[in-house]
Amino acid sequence: MSTTEVLISELVEKHGRTRNSLMPILQGIVQQEKFLSEDAMVSVARELNISAADVFGTASFYTFLDTVPRGKNVIRVCKTISCHMKNKDEIIRALENALKIKVGETTHDKEYTLLTANCLGWCHKGPVMLINDEVYPELTPESALKIVNEHMHSK
Amino acid sequence: MSKYMVNLKINNMPVSVEEGTTILEAARQLNFKIPTLCNHPDLTVAGNCRVCVVEVKGARQLSAACATPVSEGMEVFTNSEQVRTSRKHIIELLLSEHNSDCTKCQKNGSCELQSLAFEYRVGDHVLMSLLKPEDLIPDISSPSIVKDNSKCIHCQRCVRTCAELQGVSALGVAFKGNHQSISTFLNKPLNEVVCTNCGQCINRCPTGALTERNNIEDVWNALYDPNKFVVVQTAPAVRIALGEELGLEPGHRVTGKMVASLRKIGFNKVLDTDFSADLTIMEEGFELLNRLRKVLVEKDETVKLPMMTSCSPGWIKFIEHIFPNLNDHLSTCKSPQQMFGAVAKTYYADKVNVKAQDMVVVSIMPCTAKKFECDRPEMRSSGFKDVDYVLTTRELGLMIRQAGIDFASLEPEGYDSILGESTGAAVIFGATGGVMEAALRTAYEVVTGREVPFTNLDIKPVRGMEGVKEASIKIKNVKPEFAHLEGVELNVAVAHGLANARKVMESVQNGTSNYHFIEIMACPGGCLGGGGQPIPTSKEIRDKRAEAIYEEDLNMPIRKSHENPDVVAIYEEFLGEPNGHKSHDLLHTHYKVRNRY
Numbered sequence: 220m221s222t223t224e225v226l227i228s229e230l231v232e233k234h235g236r237t238r239n240s241l242m243p244i245l246q247g248i249v250q251q252e253k254f255l256s257e258d259a260m261v262s263v264a265r266e267l268n269i270s271a272a273d274v275f276g277t278a279s280f281y282t283f284l285d286t287v288p289r290g291k292n293v294i295r296v297c298k299t300i301s302c303h304m305k306n307k308d309e310i311i312r313a314l315e316n317a318l319k320i321k322v323g324e325t326t327h328d329k330e331y332t333l334l335t336a337n338c339l340g341w342c343h344k345g346p347v348m349l350i351n352d353e354v355y356p357e358l359t360p361e362s363a364l365k366i367v368n369e370h371m372h373s374k
Numbered sequence: 375m376s377k378y379m380v381n382l383k384i385n386n387m388p389v390s391v392e393e394g395t396t397i398l399e400a401a402r403q404l405n406f407k408i409p410t411l412c413n414h415p416d417l418t419v420a421g422n423c424r425v426c427v428v429e430v431k432g433a434r435q436l437s438a439a440c441a442t443p444v445s446e447g448m449e450v451f452t453n454s455e456q457v458r459t460s461r462k463h464i465i466e467l468l469l470s471e472h473n474s475d476c477t478k479c480q481k482n483g484s485c486e487l488q489s490l491a492f493e494y495r496v497g498d499h500v501l502m503s504l505l506k507p508e509d510l511i512p513d514i515s516s517p518s519i520v521k522d523n524s525k526c527i528h529c530q531r532c533v534r535t536c537a538e539l540q541g542v543s544a545l546g547v548a549f550k551g552n553h554q555s556i557s558t559f560l561n562k563p564l565n566e567v568v569c570t571n572c573g574q575c576i577n578r579c580p581t582g583a584l585t586e587r588n589n590i591e592d593v594w595n596a597l598y599d600p601n602k603f604v605v606v607q608t609a610p611a612v613r614i615a616l617g618e619e620l621g622l623e624p625g626h627r628v629t630g631k632m633v634a635s636l637r638k639i640g641f642n643k644v645l646d647t648d649f650s651a652d653l654t655i656m657e658e659g660f661e662l663l664n665r666l667r668k669v670l671v672e673k674d675e676t677v678k679l680p681m682m683t684s685c686s687p688g689w690i691k692f693i694e695h696i697f698p699n700l701n702d703h704l705s706t707c708k709s710p711q712q713m714f715g716a717v718a719k720t721y722y723a724d725k726v727n728v729k730a731q732d733m734v735v736v737s738i739m740p741c742t743a744k745k746f747e748c749d750r751p752e753m754r755s756s757g758f759k760d761v762d763y764v765l766t767t768r769e770l771g772l773m774i775r776q777a778g779i780d781f782a783s784l785e786p787e788g789y790d791s792i793l794g795e796s797t798g799a800a801v802i803f804g805a806t807g808g809v810m811e812a813a814l815r816t817a818y819e820v821v822t823g824r825e826v827p828f829t830n831l832d833i834k835p836v837r838g839m840e841g842v843k844e845a846s847i848k849i850k851n852v853k854p855e856f857a858h859l860e861g862v863e864l865n866v867a868v869a870h871g872l873a874n875a876r877k878v879m880e881s882v883q884n885g886t887s888n889y890h891f892i893e894i895m896a897c898p899g900g901c902l903g904g905g906g907q908p909i910p911t912s913k914e915i916r917d918k919r920a921e922a923i924y925e926e927d928l929n930m931p932i933r934k935s936h937e938n939p940d941v942v943a944i945y946e947e948f949l950g951e952p953n954g955h956k957s958h959d960l961l962h963t964h965y966k967v968r969n970r971y
Contacts, residue, residue, distance in 0.1 A: 257560060261971045270543030270568065271559035271971035279548040279557075286560075 223259050226251055231266045241267060241277055245284050253293070253332075254285040282336065290325040290332040292370070295349040298335035301342035310346050311335070313360035317367060330371075382448035397428055397439040397450055406452050409461070409490055411468075411580045412529035413440040415912040416898070417538060423529045424464045425490065428452045436460055462494045470501040472581070473510065473524035480520075481582035484909060487527060488581075504552070515563030517749050518571035518587055518742040518905075526556055526583035532575035539898055541873035542692065544569040556583075559971060568695045568971060570872065572688035572896045573742030573766075573905015586742045586906060589763045590773055596734040596762070597640045603728040604736060606641040607714045607793075608632060610648055611740040611804030611901035612767045614922035618908035618915075619771025620781040625918030627926055630786020635774045636738075637787060643726070646789050647737065648796030650714035651803045651812070653944070654685065655935035657961050658707045658809075659817040660952035662891055663856070671858045678702045680867075680882060680889040683809050685709045687747035688896030688905070690965065692872050697879045698967040703892075706962040710803065711737050711744055712753050714793070715760030716960040721948045722793055723756075730758050737764045740804070740904030743896065752963045766906025795940040798831075798926070798933035805923045806870035806900035807836035807843060810893040814847065814866070816936045821849060821856045831933055837924070839899060839917065841874040842867060844889075866891045871898040 220228075230247040234240035241263070248259050255278050264271040278284045285293075296302075296311050311322060314333055318326055325332040341347040344356035348363065355366050377392040384401050391400045396419070401408050412423035421441030428439045431449035436457065439450075451457060469491060476482050505524055512522035530547060533556060537543045544567050548557035558567040576584045596604050617626035636644045665681050668674040684690060684705045693700060708716065714737070719730040737744060741764075747753065748761035765773070774781055788794070799815055802808030811833040818826045826833060826847070835845035846865045849856075867889045869878045875894045881887040897903045899916035902923060932938060949956045 260559070264971050270546065272546035272548075272557065272567070273543050275557065275559050276546035276548050280550045 221258070223248070223252065223256065224262055227259065227262045227266060236267050238267070238269065241269070241274065245274075245278055249284055253289040253291065254287060256288075260286075288325070290329050292330060292351055293332045293334060293349075294367070295334045295336035295339075296322075297337075297339045297341065297345065297347050299338035299342075301338075302345035302347060305345040307346040309360050310348065310358050310363045313364055314348075314367065317364050331367075380444045380446050380448075382444050382446070382450065384450045385452055386449075391444055393443070395444050397430075397437065397442050397444055397448075398426055400444050401428075401439065401450070401452055408439045408452050409493070410440055411486055411490070411527065412531060414531050414534075414578050416578070417531060417534040420530055420534065423468070423527065425461055425468075427457060427460055427464070429454045429457050458494075462496065465490050465494050466496050466501055468527045469496060471504045472527060473505055473522070479525070479582040480585040480588065481525075485582060486580035509555075513564055514587070515565040516569065516571060516587065516746070517565070518745045519564055519569070519573060519576060520585050520587055521564055522583050522585070523555060524583075525581045527581055528554055528556065529580060530556065531578040531580065532556060532584055535574045535578050539574055539871050539873055540570070540572060540692075540896070541876040542568055542570060542696075545575065568969070570688040570691045570695075570896060571743035571746045571905075572872070574897060576742060576905055577903075577907065577909055577911045586766050586768070587745055588769060589745070589765055590769050590776075592763050593736050593765060593773070596736070601732060602734045603642050603726070603732055604640075604734045605643040605645055605718060605722075606636050606736045606738060607645050607647040607650070607711070607718075608636070608738045609711065609740055609804065609901065610651060610801045610808075610923070611904060611907070611919070612738050612770070613801075614804065614902065614919050614926065615740065615767050615907050616771060617781075619768055620774060622782075623918075624915045625922045627922050628781075629926070630788070631781055631784040632770075633789055634784040634787040635777075635779050635781060636770075638779050638784075639773060639777050641736070643790045643793075644787075645714070645718075645793040646796045646800075647710050647714055647739075648800035648803070649793045649938065649940050650710040650717065651800035652797055652935035652938040652941045653713050653717070653961070654707055654710045654803075655799060655809075655812050655816050656941060656945070656952045657713075657957055658683065658705050659813050659820065659935075661705055661707060662813065662817060663820065664953060666862075666890065667858060670862070680887070680892050681705050682891075683893045684963075685803065685809055686743070686894065686896045686901075687741070688743040689872065689875060689894045691743065691746070691968070692875065692896065693879070694966050694968040695970060696876070697883065698965075698970075700879060700882060701965040701967065703882070704965055706964065708753070708961055708963045709744075709747060710800075711739065711764075712747065712760055712963070713961050715748070715753065716755040717944065718793065719756035719758055719760060720960060721944060725792065730756055733758075734762045735760065737761050738767065738770045739764050740767050740901045740907045741897075742766060742905040744906070755960045767904075767908060768906060771908070792940050792943065795938055796930070797935055797938050798928065798930035799935040800938070801926045801930065802923055804901045805837070805920045806839070806895050807833075807868045807893065808900060808923070809895075810836045810845075810866055810868050810891070812935055813891070813893075815934045818847065818849070819934065819936070821852050821859055823853050824851075825934075830928070832924075836866070836868050836893075837920075839870075839913065839920070841871060842869045842878055844868075864891070865889045866893070868893045870895040870900050870903075872896050 230244045234243045260274045412420045421438040426439040427436035429451040509523035613629040617628040668677040744764045799812035902919040
């Protein structure tokens with residue numbers, strides 16, 4: 220059994236095989252592997268006795284259930300209107316320059332992926348970004364770079 | 375338990391309906407037609423297309439008539455200014471995402487969206503086209519089904535068909551909002567996923583987003599080629615449905631007119647798949663008897679019971695994907711279409727003195743999966759592709775129109791001989807339970823020397839539209855060579871629609887069933903409800919087609935497969951005996967293990 224299959228059988232053990240265990244299982248895989256591979260989706264479909272198209276349908280509906288490979292850390296900059304009016308473009312440009320990648324891409328060392336996200340619900344403190352599950356509000360290009368820099372050296 | 379009656383008014387006319395009735399159904403009782411797109415009588419309610427919106431007095435917004443149950447004192451308006459304006463706007467919104475190249479579309483003239491656009495006289499494009507360039511390239515990977523996302527209005531009839539009727543879910547809803555699409559797993563081509571090619575989605579798609587792969591031009595080219603000898607075979611379920619394609623009501627038997635039109639189109643010989651259906655019964659019946667002997671007497675553990683029928687190529691691909699561990703339960707018999715092809719290019723080619731390489735075999739089928747089946751690499755026993763082209767009932771209807779034939783005024787004609795002779799047992803292959811009934815008529819008589827103990831040979835327990843039917847027949851007073859079957863209660867099951875097939879397969883897998891023989895047809899109602907049959911389809915239409923099939927059976931002079939003179943002759947002259955060496959070379963096949971997802 221591959222590590223993914225082991226992970227899935229553990230998740231199935233924990234959450235069960237009913238249709239409504241699909242979400243927590245997919246979230247569990249993304250937490251570990253950062254994305255849902257084709258093999259992972261097929262294994263989940265087999266375990267839950269549902270079709271792979273249904274698994275893909277659920278996975279593709281939710282932005283946070285990625286179906287393409289992502290880096291170990293995912294940075295998501297809010298792109299919705301309040302953050303846009305607070306210059307989210309500058310934040311993105313600063314991060315793109317610092318990480319040497321464009322939005323949607325992953326650094327060469329597979330450490331960081333840069334994405335945009337729809338409203339994160341922090342409109343009063345925009346612009347905001349997420350690094351993994353952590354929210355960073357009221358950014359400036361400088362503070363954003365500082366935060367990412369600290370994140371890089373915190374490990 | 376009797377239901378409460380609910381009183382309401384629709385367009386100021388009072389009506390009283392059972393509780394739970396939708397506004398749409400109540401309006402129908404008063405003969406008010408409310409347009410629908412996502413709604414379909416065979417499927418659950420979705421309420422996503424919104425064209426059925428109506429005004430309900432007191433409600434803040436318009437309601438979808440298909441998804442709103444009636445309530446006491448309700449006042450509904452189906453044609454108010456607000457309703458009409460909104461409905462027209464909804465149609466325009468649907469069209470803004472739709473590739474309206476109607477004149478080039480396969481569904482031109484039979485598209486539900488097109489008729490609505492016509493009815494509501496939508497004007498010049500008031501809305502910007504939101505058609506996605508990536509959707510403009512249709513998926514033509516499947517030999518049976520073409521999927522064109524640029525025509526899709528996301529009504530999800532196909533998704534519900536694939537899930538609810540077929541239990542396959544090869545198609546699902548992927549992504550969200552304006553990115554939403556009807557997609558296979560990872561948007562893979564249809565020929566790489568679990569799609570069984572049954573075509574039920576085509577029968578229910580309101581637009582041209584799902585259509586069959588069209589082979590009409592291939593067939594015309596063969597007919598125009600002076601060096602080709604083109605024979606055509608017609609499946610049992612085509613003769614009771616073709617009329618619908620040509621303006622007749624459902625339930626018309628048009629066998630003779632169909633034969634006449636095929637001859638007019640220019641086929642060298644018009645032959646009958648019913649002949650090879652009878653041949654299938656001989657092969658499959660004897661295979662069952664052999665399996666029973668091997669299991670009951672010889673205790674041979676490599677031989678599997680229950681045996682399952684193998685006529686339906688959608689069902690075959692389903693089991694190869696979903697239950698490949700049960701492949702050994704499948705009868706090794708090819709389907710009647712493929713038996714016909716194999717015999718046509720060997721035995722028959724000799725008879726008519728035509729070289730097999732000069733012969734083109736065309737099938738008229740109620741089925742889209744048959745297009746896939748004839749392409750299978752196993753189906754080349756004659757040394758050539760046994761069946762060259764498959765046309766659906768719908769494609770034949772179109773060919774008849776292209777040929778300028780006035781179908782209604784045609785005088786009925788008979789099939790050519792040989793391979794044109796058939797029996798009532800073969801005709802009923804077209805209805806769910808028919809193969810079972812035909813097999814029992816023959817097998818029982820082979821074993822006991824007597825006719826099956828049912829009035830008029832009608833084995834009623836295996837007829838009808840119940841999803842899974844069961845029956846058992848006690849075998850008594852057998853011939854000496856079948857002594858091992860004396861007193862055996864033969865248990866059979868019949869399922870149609872792959873969602874029902876899945877239930878039966880699960881019972882076989884868990885060992886909770888005690889069947890000896892199972893008939894499965896991929897499509898609801900059997901072949902008469904096939905994915906290549908005229909559109910629309912509903913339970914009422916399928917019931918009428920079934921009635922016509924059993925009428926056809928009752929009117930046949932011969933009603934048992936083993937009495938078909940062409941079948942008797944082919945065993946005497948060519949095949950030897952059922953399940954013999956030559957049969958195995960030509961008429962039997964093997965199965966694959968396919969990817970589960």
